[in-house]
Amino acid sequence: MGFNLKEIFIENTEKELGIQFSLSFKTKMMKDNGGELTIENDGWFIFPFYDNSDRKRIKRTSNNITRETNLFYLDYNELQHYIAFANNGSGDYLLFNKNSSKPVYMFLHEKGIINQIANDFIELL
Secondary structure (H helix, E strand, O other), X not given: OXXXXXXXXXXXXXXXXXXXXXXXHHHHHHHOOOEEEEXXXXXXXXXXXXOOOOHHHHHHXXXXXXXXXXXXXXXXXXXXXXXXXXXXXXXXXXXXXXXXXXXXXXXXXXXXXXEEEEOOHHHHO
């Protein structure tokens, strides 16, 4: 079971990464910080927002959106206008564009392509 999340932790990440997350994504994450999605029979792990309110939350959010996005940039420096918010454990990512966080994109690393898969995060729930 996931943890709820105070909005201040989302706001901190927005400032760090230079993005305004969509209301649908914020709402989901405030209810359950992290979690999983299934898209086309593939499991995706949603990165949590960093929450330093207690030791247990720090541990559970160590693989947070900021950290994982920065790791994504190490491999794909040319894609720094995207924010990585989930992966499938096989090198593929779900992304938001910093300019408009509503559309959701899928990055397939083996093909090196990015496709829009939803107009808003809520469509994936």
